[in-house]
Structures are given as structure tokens and as C-alpha cells.
Amino acid sequence: MRLFGTGAMARVVRSRVGRRRVQTVVIAVATMMAVASAVVAGSLMVAAAAPFDRAFARQQGAHITAQFDPAKTSTARLAGTGGLPGVTASSGPHPSTAFRPVDRTGFPLPTLTLVGRSGPGGDVDRVDLKSGRWAQRPGEIVLDASFEGPTIQIGAPLKTSDTPGAPTLSIVGFAVSVSRTADSWATPAQVDALASKGDPVTSQMLYRFDAASTKEQILASRKKLAASAGPGALLGTQSWLDTKRVADQGAAATVPFMMAFGVLGIVMSVIIVSSVISGAVGTSLRRIGILKAIGFTPGEVVRAYVAQALIPAGAGIALGAVLGNLLAVPLLSDTAAVYGTVSLSVAWWVDVTVPAAALVIVGLAALVPALRAGRLRTVEAIAVGRSPRTGRGQWAHRAIGLLPLPRAVTYGLATPFTHPVRALAMLLAVAFGTVAATFAVGLTSSLTAIGASQDPESRAAVTVTTTQPNDVAPPPPPPVGGGAANPSPAGGSVAGTHEPRVADPAKVRSAITSQAGTGSYYGKTETEVAVAGISGPVQASLYEGDSRSGSYEMISGRWITGRGQVVVPTRFLERTSTKIGDTVRVTYEKETANLRIVGESFDTSGSELEIHADMADFASAVPSAFLVEVRPGVRAGEYARKVAAAVRPLGGDATANAPSGQDGVILIMSAMAVLLTLMLVSVAGLGVLNSVVLDTRERVHDLGVCKAIGMTPWQVLSLVLASVTAIGVIGGLIGVPAGYALHGLVMPVMGHAVGTGLPSAVLDVYEPVQLLLLGLGGVVIAVLGALIPAGWAARARTASALRTE
């Protein structure tokens, strides 16, 4: 027993690992890739989901935040909605209004939702007071913590509007509501005092339900609330599912795609490791027999063969964990931007769990063939290595031999049938490689389509503005955190110590129409509006004229064609529980309009709910820019120079548009897709290489015979390559539809993660020729994987091959 202690065992394992270099490399690379993908996917999932869920549970977050019209219902009736079936807790009614404050330097903040609450606690939405104290008397205000900055601090004054003589509030605290029920809080009396004709007081109710995990459940609960409060009383609701999505979406889009690659990598790793170890046992029967003959116990044989897999796999897992951490950092930095507090490192338990799971999977994959090795009887093991093979694949040789192809080719085509399990493993490796390639091509095409649809304005040849770049005021203090949007410089929301000079839009319009070479144009301004039912400001683009050339990709419905219409993104529909055809109440400055939703836009602009409407609906709105299409043959640069010369004296400017670049996240995701695909395809190729190496080793004697009876090296090469060609074809036929289906499955999930549906331009990205080429990719993977061992077989010395047992 001492003879075969750890020393002897270690020597046997070491020699095997060292001699079987191809298998060792394949196992190491396959596990490295799988672990790297899994670490990235796992860390993103943790980063994307956990902070919101934890905070929401701690704060007893509101599943539904509802706004009611106090003119159409009573306080008692609203309080009664807390007793509806399914409601587990409620809070309110709290008076609520919107206002646009100005900081002590005169700089305007975004429009804020102000809610009157006597304290941060309660049964629902237990707001976290981050600093300071709660508002206890009129004249005090608590702001969302994301607004805290150099000019917005505790004790600082906050003017309630830029109107001369507007009252001033004192900031007494900063707080966070995970449910995002408000941007600011004051006493109920203060809210009543601040309300105006344009921003009347509404009643806010907060609810928790026993079932609120799906959109359908939320919609059903909303219906009950609407019915209970009375006709027309419910102005709008906000679902916690949307708030969660907004909070998570920075990194969430990448999770489904990383998960898809992670699962592909793990499955492929299991297949290849199983195949490698199984092959190692199959081609080592004599060796196993000899080990047993000299005294190795079955248990020691099992351990030796499992160790052969675990040593390279261990190295691969360690490298994979490091690589995964490196790859996760750029993606986690996006996540950090969403939460602000997430550290830029992978969760420790992901680094522990993923490698441990990978080790267990590899161990189990190796254990099955190793147990087979352990169970083999010594005499059988030695005999099997010498006796002629019988049975398997003979029918295939007979049938395929009848094909009108060169004999070396038909011989090779029948070879996989001799080792069906090995051929199946090879087929799966090729199929998974093709799936990865097909998925990645679709993904990058979709991401490119998304990038192209992100900036419709850049389609116009020339942009003429009513201001000049150096006249635009600096951006406001950080309105970060979901819901608070940047007022656009182009929207004329400028203030501060320096008032910019703004050209008269009518004069700019006149300059454009009188300029030779003008094709078509439309006016646009970007601003903020309030929408009934949505807390906080909503970004709006208002258009003057025919804006179809600057329209977004439409998921459903159509672009606006005139007044009374609005196009909204998917998350707007979800957040307001509306659909195309419904009417929403939109307030710009002091004007309110009821607009009918005519289309669902494809908008990936993050957490903003940008809507698109006709400027004619708001008399006070004026264009801040004109997007011009020039006539054919007119050079945009030259045209822009001429228009600029005309509008600069007025205070405006004109520039020719350069094609917009790709978004950073899209570039990162495309790069990750390409990188992961290359890794998966390489591993698939390595899997084929490994299988063909095993096959070639096993058949080296037969190949020697073939060469001895006159098979040329080229014929040997074609024989070996033919042995994988059919597998490549079948792998391609399986992999391409599977990759296509995976793309069709993952893209909508990615879109959903960022709160949008996807238009056909993003979903239907495959061309028939592309699919055909991807199908041939299966053959390419198989042939490239087999090329090296085929070369070895062709070059092998016949006399040596004939001596091989």
C-alpha cells in the first residue's frame, strides 16, 4: 500500500497530465472561459438586483404610489381604500404638488414632486433620513439626497420658483425614498400653500399588497383602487416594478446576455471536460490494466483519473476567476453609476461560489468515466487494448462506402460512427460554438441597430440653433437618481449669473427658408413637462412642422403628425398603465393639454421618460433648434456656414451634423460579445481538436495500414478532415437555429431590463446569406479543430504507425 501512496499516485497523474498536453490545455481553457463568463454574469446579477431589493424591503416600499384628484373624492374615501382586499398596508392621503425651485445662486432645479408628510416613518415608504431632520413647520423642506451639492445643503435657502417674490424654503434634511414616491417633502400645510393653478394639490396614497410581484397583479390592484376612489378620481399610479427596473437598468441590460454566454460556457465546459476524460479512459484501457496489474486499487485508479481533470481544471478555474474579475470591472462601473454606492469589485461569494461549483461540475464530469476505469477488470482492460474492434460503425462504413466519393473521404465520413459518444460530444461542441457565433452576430447587429436609432437628430444634415454654444449656461447641479432629469441647454432652461442671448425663432426660421439649398426642416425644443400620474419631471421633445425625418424607431403605432398627439416610450406606457389610444394630461409651464398616445417609441435613453409632442399644443413653446435637410447636391458644411453667417448676428448658430458615434455601453457590450464568442468558438475548436487527437491516436495503426497499402498523405488528410465535416454540417444545422432562437429570446429580455420593447429593426437582424455563412461556420470550427491532428496523421511515419498497438 505504501508503494502506491500519494507519491506514486502523484507521479502517475503528473506524467499523464504532462504527456496529454492537448487534453490538459482543452480542459484548462474550457473551464477558464466558463468560470470567467459565470463570474461576470453572477457579479452583475448581484450588483443589479440586490441593493434595490434590500432597501425596498427595509423601507416597506410602496408597491403602488397613487395620485388622486381631491375634487373628485374625499379624504375618508381615500383612507378607506387602505381596507380593500389584498391591501396589506397603506399610507395617506398626503397632499402633493409640483414646483420648480431655484437655488441660492438663482439656478433652477428640475421640476420636483413635493409631498406633505408629518414624518419619514409610517406603515409604507419609511423614508431614510440621510442627514438633517424632517420638516416640522412651514418654510422647511427635505430634499432627495441626490440633490445635495455645493449650493444645496442643509440650512441653504431654496426659492420655490424664479418668479420675483416667490417664497423661500429652508433645506432641513436630505432623505431617500427607494420607492421614489417624491423628490421633496414638507409639512402638509406647506404643500397646500405652494400649490398653484398650474400645479394643483393632488392626494397621494401609498399601498402595499399581498401580491404585487407581476405587472398583471399591479394592474388588477390599480383597477380596484380606481373603482373604490370614485369615477375620474385616480389621476395616475406608479408601480414599484418600474421603479425597480429604473434602478436596476444600468447593468440589467447586460445580465441576460452575460447569462446566455455564461450558460453556454458552462454547458460547453461540462461537455468538453466529460469528453476529454471519457476519451482519456477510452484510449488508456491498456494503461489502466497495467496500473491495476502492478497493484493500483480501483479507488486509486478513479482518483488518478479524476485528478487528471482537476489539475488542469483547477488552473483554468483560477485563471477564469481572475479574468472574470477583470472583465466585470467596466460593467460594474456602469452599475456603480446607477446606485452610487456599489463597490467596483465582484461580490466575494461570487468569487467563491462560481469556482467551487465549477470544480464540482468538473469533478462530477470526470467521475463517471473514472468510475468506469475503476470498474474495468485488469485482464479485460489489457485485452481490449489489443483485440480487434467489432460492431460499432460497421454499417455506416458499408453504407457510406457506396457514396460516389473518393474512398478516403467515404472512409473518413463513416469514422464518427465508430465512437458515437465521442462524435456526439464533438457535435455538441461544434453546435454550441455555432450557437455562440450566431448569437453574437445577432447581438452585435442588434446593438448596432440600437446605436443607430439612438440619435435621430443626427440624421439631419444641419442643425440651426437659436443660441450660440458659448452663450449657454453651465449645467445645473447634479440631478442624479432616477426620475430627476437634466434640463436641456437646448431647451432654453438657462439661468444663473449670465443670461444667454437667444435669437428670435421666427427670424431664424426666415433665414432658413430664404437660404438656397434648403430642402425640408422642422423645429424642436427639449424641455420638461409634468404628466399626471408620474412623480417628478418628464423629459419632452416638442416639434414644430413635419418631424417625421427625425422620428424615433417605432415599436408600435406611428409618429406624431399634428397637435393633440404624443409618442411615448414603452416604460411610460408601463409606468402609467396606459396604451396607445389613451389620453394623458401633459403640463408645460402653465399650459395643460390632453394628448392622445399615437405611438410607442424605441427609446434607450436610460431612466428618462422622454415623450414627443407637437409644439402647437403649447402656445408658449418655441423651437430652440431647427433640423434641416438640404437639397441633393448641396454640401451640408457649406450650407451650414452660409446659414450661420445669417443667424449669428441674431444670436443663433448653425452646424453640419457628423454621424453619431456608438454609445459607450453598446461598445462595451459588443466588445464583450465578440470576446466571449471568440472564447467559446476557440473552446469548441479545442473540443474538436481533442476528439480528433483521441481518434487519431486510437486509429494511428489503421492509418499506418492505409498508408502502407498506398494511401497518400493528402488522402490521409482528407480522411481525417472528412471525419469531422459531417459533424460540422450537422453542428451548423443545429447551432444556427438555436443561436437564432437564443437571440430572439435574449434581446426582448435585455430590452425589458431597460424598460423598453424592441422594434423589428433591432430584432430582425439576420440576413439569409448571413445565416448560411454562420451554418458553414460549424464546418469551419470542425475543420480548423481537426486540421492539426489531421496534419499529424498525414505526416506520421508509416513504419512507426504500424508498430503502434
Next chain:
Amino acid sequence: MHQVIELEGVAKRYDSADAPALGPLTLSVAKGEALAVTGPSGSGKSTLLNLVAGLDKPTSGAVTVAGRRIDQLSEHALARFRREHIGMAFQFFNLLDDLTVTDNIQLPAQLTGTSRRSAAARAGELMEMLGIQKHARAYPGRLSGGERQRVAVARALVNRPALLLADEPTGALDTSSGHDVRDLLTDLHRAGQTIVLVTHDLTLAQACASRTLHLVDGHVALDSHARAVR
């Protein structure tokens, strides 16, 4: 007389060995001659066979077979030469287990581009001649040793080679099967087939060879005509 094999000062030295495994050796084998190469293990018999078959290249000297110098040919040209001019039968038969008897025999013919029909006809002819036609659709694993060796000889002859090389053709057979193979080789020699036979079995050598070459330590210890072909 036309020489099928001509070796001129041929020597083979393996990398690790101090002494050459064979030669220098000069030797000719005439058309229709049956040469038995005998000798103890390590005497260079198999090395000689490999050099003549073009499976190995000499360290020095010239190897000419069927009028063509083969020691300077590429692997590709050697393979083409072998399948057209040389047939080989091995001690352990070296049949391809996953091909039927017919397919094994046809294979060298098909590799030369012979049509399937012609190859099948030639294979049928040989199977009938060697008495194995009833095993045409069988796989080698189901045949006796003697039958397998007959299949191997049929495969070696399918392209009507100028030279048949047999490496210990009875070495893995029982006595009865060994006699069958001996008779087969004798018949082939009588029919005019040039044969080089490597064997430990002196009885076999005497029975079917017209000439015996005895090697010791890579050198010719004896080269004599054993006796007239029966």
C-alpha cells in the same frame, strides 16, 4: 534477368544506436524470385523490409524497386508507388476491422482511382482464387487467423503488384493455418509473383522461397538458393 529489387550500399542507422541496424548491404532480387529473409530478432529483417517497401528511408545507399529509385521519393510519391507496385502482408494481418472482407481487399484499388465496379470484380476474382469468397461480407474480427491472412494477401495482390512483401505471415497463426498460408505463397511464387518473405520459420522459408538471405546484426551471413521451387 530483370531485377525487381536493387539495393546499392544501403545502410540504416537509427538515431540512438551506435551501430547501424542494417548494412551496408548490396542486394538484387530478380523478377519471379521468392526471397526469404531470416535471422534472429534485431538482425535487421524488418528494417530491410521497410526500406524495400518505402516505409523507411536508408541512412545511405540507393534503393531501387521495379526500376525506380524510391529512397529519394516524397511521402506522397512513395504512397502512389507503393499502391501500384508493392503489396504487403503482415504478421498481424493489419486488416481494417470496420470494413468487410470485400471492402478491405478493394481499398488499395479504390485509392488508385479504380472504379468501384472494377475493384469489386478484381476482389471477387482474388477471393475465389484464395477460397474466401464465402466471407465476402464478413468482418475480419469473425474470421480465423488463416482466413484473415488470406484476406490480407488478397488485398496485397489487388493492384497486381510487381512485388509481394510478407512480414512473418505465419507468425500469428496455428500450425494448420500456417500450412495454408505457406501453400498460398508457394502457389503465388509458382505463378510468377516476386516475393520477399521475412520469417523466423525456416520450414516456411524452405517451402516457398527460391532463395534465402540470412541476416545477423544487420549483415548478410548467408545468401543461397535454398532449393528449386516445388
